[in-house]
Amino acid sequence: VYQVFENVAKKYDVMNDSMTLGIHRVWKDILMHKMNPCPGTLLLDVAGGTGDIAFRFINYVRSVQQRQLQRKLQHHQNLSWQEIFESYQKDKFNSLGDSQVVVCDINREMLKVGKQKAQHLGYSEGLSWVLGNAEELPFDDDKFDVYTIAFGIRNVTRIDLALQEAYRVLKPGGRFLCLEFSHVSNPLLSRLYDLYSFQVIPVLGEVIAGDWKSYQYLVESIRQFPPQEELKAMIEDAGFFKVDYENLNFGIVAIHSGFKL
Amino acid sequence: PRGRDGRGGEEEEEGWYQLYPGHIPTSPLQKALLAAGSAVMALYDPYRHDMVAVLGETTGCLALPNLRDKMKNHPEGYRILQERPRIRLSTLDMARLQGLPDGSLGREYVRFLEDNKVSPDTRMPPKFVDDEELAYVIQRYREVHDLMHTLLGMPTNMLGEVVVKWFEAIQTGLPMCVLGAAFGPVRLSTRKLQVLATELVPWAIRSGLNASCVLNVYYEQRWEQPVESLRAELGIFPPP
Numbered sequence: 370v371y372q373v374f375e376n377v378a379k380k381y382d383v384m385n386d387s388m389t390l391g392i393h394r395v396w397k398d399i400l401m402h403k404m405n406p407c408p409g410t411l412l413l414d415v416a417g418g419t420g421d422i423a424f425r426f427i428n429y430v431r432s433v434q435q436r437q438l439q440r441k442l443q444h445h446q447n448l449s450w451q452e453i454f455e456s457y458q459k460d461k462f463n464s465l466g467d468s469q470v471v472v473c474d475i476n477r478e479m480l481k482v483g484k485q486k487a488q489h490l491g492y493s494e495g496l497s498w499v500l501g502n503a504e505e506l507p508f509d510d511d512k513f514d515v516y517t518i519a520f521g522i523r524n525v526t527r528i529d530l531a532l533q534e535a536y537r538v539l540k541p542g543g544r545f546l547c548l549e550f551s552h553v554s555n556p557l558l559s560r561l562y563d564l565y566s567f568q569v570i571p572v573l574g575e576v577i578a579g580d581w582k583s584y585q586y587l588v589e590s591i592r593q594f595p596p597q598e599e600l601k602a603m604i605e606d607a608g609f610f611k612v613d614y615e616n617l618n619f620g621i622v623a624i625h626s627g628f629k630l
Numbered sequence: 631p632r633g634r635d636g637r638g639g640e641e642e643e644e645g646w647y648q649l650y651p652g653h654i655p656t657s658p659l660q661k662a663l664l665a666a667g668s669a670v671m672a673l674y675d676p677y678r679h680d681m682v683a684v685l686g687e688t689t690g691c692l693a694l695p696n697l698r699d700k701m702k703n704h705p706e707g708y709r710i711l712q713e714r715p716r717i718r719l720s721t722l723d724m725a726r727l728q729g730l731p732d733g734s735l736g737r738e739y740v741r742f743l744e745d746n747k748v749s750p751d752t753r754m755p756p757k758f759v760d761d762e763e764l765a766y767v768i769q770r771y772r773e774v775h776d777l778m779h780t781l782l783g784m785p786t787n788m789l790g791e792v793v794v795k796w797f798e799a800i801q802t803g804l805p806m807c808v809l810g811a812a813f814g815p816v817r818l819s820t821r822k823l824q825v826l827a828t829e830l831v832p833w834a835i836r837s838g839l840n841a842s843c844v845l846n847v848y849y850e851q852r853w854e855q856p857v858e859s860l861r862a863e864l865g866i867f868p869p870p
Contacts, residue, residue, distance in 0.1 A: 568659050576667035579680050581654055581757070 378478035380578040381419050382486075387573050388584075396622050397519060400548045401425045403615070403624060404515060408434045408466025413513040413538060415503050415531075416521020417472040418479030420486050420496075427495055430468040437466075465495045471513075473501040504530040508538045515539075519548040523594040532607035539629045545609055551616070551623035552596030558619050566591070597623050649762045652755045661688045664758065673813060683754040686806035687768060693803040694764040700843045701767070707846035714766055715850050717750045717773040727853055735860055736853030739780045746786040750776055770845060771802060777849055781861060782834070783869040788814065789822050793830045800838025802845075829870045841865040 385393050400422070406412065408430050414422045442453065474480050480498050487496055501507045503518065503525050516535045525531045535545050553559040566588045574584025595603065597614050600623075604612045609627030616623050647655070656664065665688040672681040701707030715721075727736035743749065753772040759765040775794070782797060784790035792814035799807035815823055841864045852860065861868065 568657065569663060572660055572663040572667055575664060575684065576671050576681065579678070 420483035547625040687758040689805035704846040796834040
């Protein structure tokens, strides 16, 4: 798995856009809206490699913070211009409101690409990049408010261990969110999806990234992955409560959610 | 994770298996998509030599058997198919070739490699050819390409490559060569295009038509032969 992602790292984002025709951006946006984080949230994004979830988190929290600030200012419209300016200074320090995201990935190359992207896009505060294995996280118990793993869990050899680790590092009340390819039950759609996956995606891999084999592996790993109900059961086995899932695009992708209580 | 028998399994087990190391079996649809995709990518990014290679493999289904038969029906070509020589730095005795007299094939070939700073080891091994012998034929074509440059006296700049492609297109009939010959000039300046159109291409075409099949020459056994003599033997007209 490591070598697959070493090859894949640099062209990861381009490939994602090509394979999903850009829809993966929508899926990730939906995940963020479902999470609905408020400022001050500490997020752990596992297998977060190139930072897609992390950047969305920061954008979301920033906009929430902005709205809160605006509401506060509307309240204080009788303040003098000087006092308004000073309140800007005070809150500018906290444009993120103490929210933080830790991006954890097992692959150094993916993290490198992520860091470069962050620099390029102008993300500096609130981000940490940590090398780590989802089956054995380098973090202490009860630390995070939210744990996400987007399109990463199917690459984990022992999913049950990853789920246990997720449970361990979440604070009580913390939320587990998993965005992953899943099972399409509609038979017609399923056939079309298979056709596209097996015929088109490796070709895209060869043409765009010069790597047929990694993308063949990708498509096969999606088929091997447990379907919605099975994954739900596994998440419950790890100790999570109120486990639920939401299908996106007829089950091509699903968001699983659970709480540590 | 627990394995699941997805529909994907059926699609792959259509009696395909690896015919040679590096072989990736592909369906007709995949070949078509690859051909289209590699053509676009090769034009978009000329440094993607792997795409030119893929284009050659996916479109060569008519030309390659043709070439193979030409080789089979020729005594020297037949021997090449049997013995499967490979042109690689590890198999070439560079010191010996450099010591050969000026004007000999070996000496000029080494000079060409040095002047243009290329190596025979950078040729892509075939992946999408579904026949082991044809895979060798295309491999041989790739490895002999530098010798084409030497015989035609063309450098590895864009102009030189286009000229060689014209020659190869006539000689091999590979669609990839034809496309390369037709679209390569797109990136040339008008002055170069003029030289190309008036002198170089007509010469390349005449030589290509006149010459016997260049893949039927056992180059590894002819290092001492003077380039001019080999040209005459093959029927390549002297370069302008």
